[in-house]
Amino acid sequence: MERKEFVRKVAISSSVLLSAPFLFSACSDDDDDMLDGPVTIDLNDENFSSLQTVGGFAYAGDIIVIRSGENSYTALSKICTHESCTVSYNHSSNQLPCPCHGSVFSTTGAVINGPAQASLKVYPVLKEGNVLIIT
Numbered sequence: 077m078e079r080k081e082f083v084r085k086v087a088i089s090s091s092v093l094l095s096a097p098f099l100f101s102a103c104s105d106d107d108d109d110m111l112d113g114p115v116t117i118d119l120n121d122e123n124f125s126s127l128q129t130v131g132g133f134a135y136a137g138d139i140i141v142i143r144s145g146e147n148s149y150t151a152l153s154k155i156c157t158h159e160s161c162t163v164s165y166n167h168s169s170n171q172l173p174c175p176c177h178g179s180v181f182s183t184t185g186a187v188i189n190g191p192a193q194a195s196l197k198v199y200p201v202l203k204e205g206n207v208l209i210i211t
């Protein structure tokens with residue numbers, strides 16, 4: 077193999093190796109937290125009437141949506157990262173307790189008390205008129 081050919085093969089091999097982490101990261105566990113598509117909530121729907129009040133919360137699929145302020149909403153995974161029970165929301169403490177083994181999460185998804193080790197996934201919420209769009 078000539079030197080020029082050797083350098084070309086090393087360059088190609090290196091670029092494949094350097095891009096491998098990016099290729100594999102596309103298949104990481106983070107994808108498990110991705111929504112299949114946007115979740116929309118019509119705030120006029122009586123199933124979500126609890127979101128009319130600050131501090132109220134509702135479930136939409138695997139998401140817990142919290143009316144966190146006059147014009148703000150927070151959406152997180154409702155599935156506890158310990159053993160997959162459904163978390164709820166306590167407005168007075170502004171925390172999400174899990175009824176099964178006592179884990180507590182903040183509204184940023186962070187673990188406050190275990191046994192859960194991993195945070196809850198937080199999803200962006202956009203409000204357009206009376207519709208919430210969670211992505």
Ligand code: FES
Nearest residue numbers: 156158159174177
């Ligand atoms: S499932 Fe939530 S603390 Fe165990």
